[in-house]
Amino acid sequence: MRVFTVLGPSQAGKSTLVRAMAGLDKEAGQKLEAAGVVTLQPFSFMGEDWGAIEVAGGAENLAQAGPALAASDAAVVCVPADAEAAVLSAPYLRKVEEAGLPVFLFINRMDQTRDRVADVLAGLQTYCAHHLVLRQVPMREGGQVVGAVDLISERAWSYQDGKPSALVELPDGVRPREVEARGELLEALADFDDQLMEELIEDQEILVKEIYDVATRTLQHSQLIPVFLGAAEHCNGVMRLMKSLRHEAPPVEQALARLSPGGRVVAVGCMGELVKHLGKSVLLRAMNADCSSGTEMAGQAIGGLTMVAKGGNGSLAMGDLGRVVKSDHLRLGQVYLKDGARALPDWAQPRPATYRRLVTPVHQRDEARLSTALERMGEIDPAMEVTQDEATGHALLNLQGPQHLRRVIQTLKAEFGVEVTEDMVPPALRETITKPVEIHHRHRKQSGGAGQFADVVIAIKPLPRGSGVTFDDCVKGGAVPRNYIPSVEAGAREALMQGTNGHPVVDVAITLKDGKHHSVDSSDYAFRMAGKAAVREALGEAGLVLLQPIVKVAIHVPSVFSGNLVPMVSGMKGQILGFEAEQDAAGWDLFETLLPMAAQDELCSALASATRGTAWFQSGFDHYEEARRGDFGAK
Known part of the structure; x- marks a missing residue:
């Protein structure tokens, strides 16, 4: 079974794209969903079993992408055909580049755009360390995109609503742009292949098969990111993308090497959920050997296993996906060895959980049940951290944001029957003489x-x-x-x-x-x-005077929004330390500031507003300083 992850900003059409891909051969399996954030769509394409893992858009949901990407052979980043919205794709481009996966970029809704593809591509390239290379150019009539030309095969395809595109003659008006774009593609590929470079210099005829071979190697080595065009709602360009995935995405052995150079990993968990009356369910991918019920994994035998592609009980071959129950020792966010487990690589870890809330049960009798429920939820939600507040003794949740909090509260009520109230965390004030x-x-x-x-x-x-x-x-x-x-x-x-x-x-x-x-x-x-x-x-x-805790905050923000942070931080009585370009993330700045700890909750919402949900931050205690007049009622 071959597996890929689809991610991108909200409203980019990810679900529509997955649905269109799964419907190409009319053999889609039952969709699986976890926590309303991650879904798996199994399907067949040209005689092969596939699994598309979709991660919902939104900064808070990106924390769930790590396990999915760890289990995938490739990633598809779905973005809107809007030059001004390119910055919204920055967090997802950064994530897949950190993961080192082969990446396909799909510019969706080409039928609705009025922007030039070159402008959309330039906007996206700002946030990509790898070179983006067009594999297609659009054909337009009256300003409307009506088809695309494949730059390797030089075939022109006319879009048909809800049907596979039709092969047509390359229009004369498109040929100059096609020749120019194909030259740019070949030059980009030639940077990684000496023979192709020599043939370009000597103006030799280049075989189409040779170009495909070089394109496949550069993709599998994560040297270039190919860009495809389409409109998933009308099934336009979906077949071309799916065929490229089939021919160019690497086999599962490359995913195994990325996770475990020594090859000791047996499986990796990519989704998890709590099912009422059934318990914990983990979706795992067999990475290095066949797996079945009773297989030794993470130091214990696993329980019941259901195959995703064919359904029913059975044995997972290397690369297959299966759903495991009655295996409480399996936690999400880990790779499973035969005799133990270890954490996923750093790139697969969620962002720091900086949205903090105290939760208390509505009914005092649920104190023990709440503690147990939160522990169980943490096993399938690596983005949630649970500690105890020193001042109140109540459970302190460190989460990704307000939506994450709502999902946790809903799960506590639906799966465990525990109703809770949530409160802000009071600042850890001190006094001195x-x-x-x-x-x-x-x-x-x-x-x-x-x-x-x-x-x-x-x-x-x-x-x-x-x-x-x-x-x-x-x-x-x-x-x-x-x-x-x-x-x-x-x-x-x-x-x-x-x-x-x-x-x-x-x-x-x-x-x-x-x-x-x-x-x-x-x-x-x-x-x-x-x-x-x-x-x-x-x-x-x-x-005696009152002291307030000050935290040092490092904000990771797309460069275009850095200027917005200055008045925002000043309004929170913060001290700006400075900002500089991030060395390992194209188009991003690292903005550092000192803020009163009491402003951290305000920072979560204000930052989302000022950066359109693209920025994130990490913080740590720095020092105490005297509270100014009016802070916390200080006199």
Whole structure:
């Protein structure tokens, strides 16, 4: 079975293209869907079994593309025939180039465009490190695209609505453009083939078969990206694309070599879902050996396996797709060895999950069920990270965006019967002092029996940001016995856990300077209470101020939108550090800034708006700084 992934921006016509490809031989199988984001369409074409994995458009859904691409022999990037919309394709072109897969570019809806193909191609080339080469040029009548000319065979095809294109004579008006474009194609191919270069220089006749052979090699080595034209809604250009996939896409052995140079990978999971009353279902592709129910995979035997192409139980040959149930040890986002599993390569990993939300069950009795449900969901959704919020103890979801959150909440209710509410994550505020203070505190208690006595003199002073909390002593003459000093420190640190505004106190130095003890009534407990009370009293006099966490944010953004980020970040009270072109991503900038952590949620939505959903970011804690007037109600 041969497998390819179709991806591209929203509204580019990906589903229509897959449907048209699957309908060429009228033998399409049952479509499989996972999480409303990824679908598999099995079908037959010219006697071969195929699987088309479609990833829904949208920045949040791109996280699901990694496993699909890892299991594929090639990728098809479907883009609209709109020069101004070229930037919307940038994230998908970047993803497939990082993956190193052979890529076919399909410019869709050619029947509706008024733009020149050269302009559309120039816009796309901005975001492609590989050279894009036209394999076809359009034929127009009255400004409308009515067909295309294949630049290798030099055959002209007239589009027919809902039918295969008809072979026609090459119109005289198209011939000059065809000759020019064919020359550009041959020159691009000749850069990777010395014999073809020699034949071009010597003006020799070049055989069509030779050109196809060179085109196939450059595609399989990911040296060039061929560009095809069509209108999937009318089945125009679909046959040409499908035939190119059939003849030029590499065999499964190349996908195996990309994932496992040593060849130890048995299979790779490409889709996963949770099915009510059935459990976890993983769609996997056999990569290196036949697989069947009971096959040892990832250290355990797999459960029931259903073949995708032919249906029913059976054995998957190398390259085949199958659906596995009752195999809870299989996680998405991994390649499976016989005796274990390992993570997919870096290029297949999802983007950082920067959209954060706290989720709590509507019914308290569902606390344990929620924890179990989130753990199960994480096994088939590598784009979701689940942690625990330190302040509240509630489950903290790190997701790709609001749509991702909605899918998670819907799955929790539909598959696990757990209803939840979601809340924003409160900022991890801190407090610190502004001036040094010295406090003398005596803890004394007598109520029958052994008493309590501890006398301490404690000094506290502010430290530079990021210094944390330090404790030392300069007690002389045994005024406070050495064995009680750790108790004083424990009490002092306990007092710092909550300042006057209810937040931990940081960046202070505490020094035990003097004290007194009683030979009978002094104890570890008494000195702990004395240390705690002394520090609390000192905090009340030391001028506490509120600190907010600042994160360093690296925004990956198409260069055309970089200017939009300056006013956006300034409006969030951020500090711009600068931006520069990304070395490994054509047409992209890396924009760095410092932002209050509280602005991270706002950044998610504002960035999507300012960059039309193309940019993404990663962030990490940098430092604390004093909150300005009006922030978080600070006074």
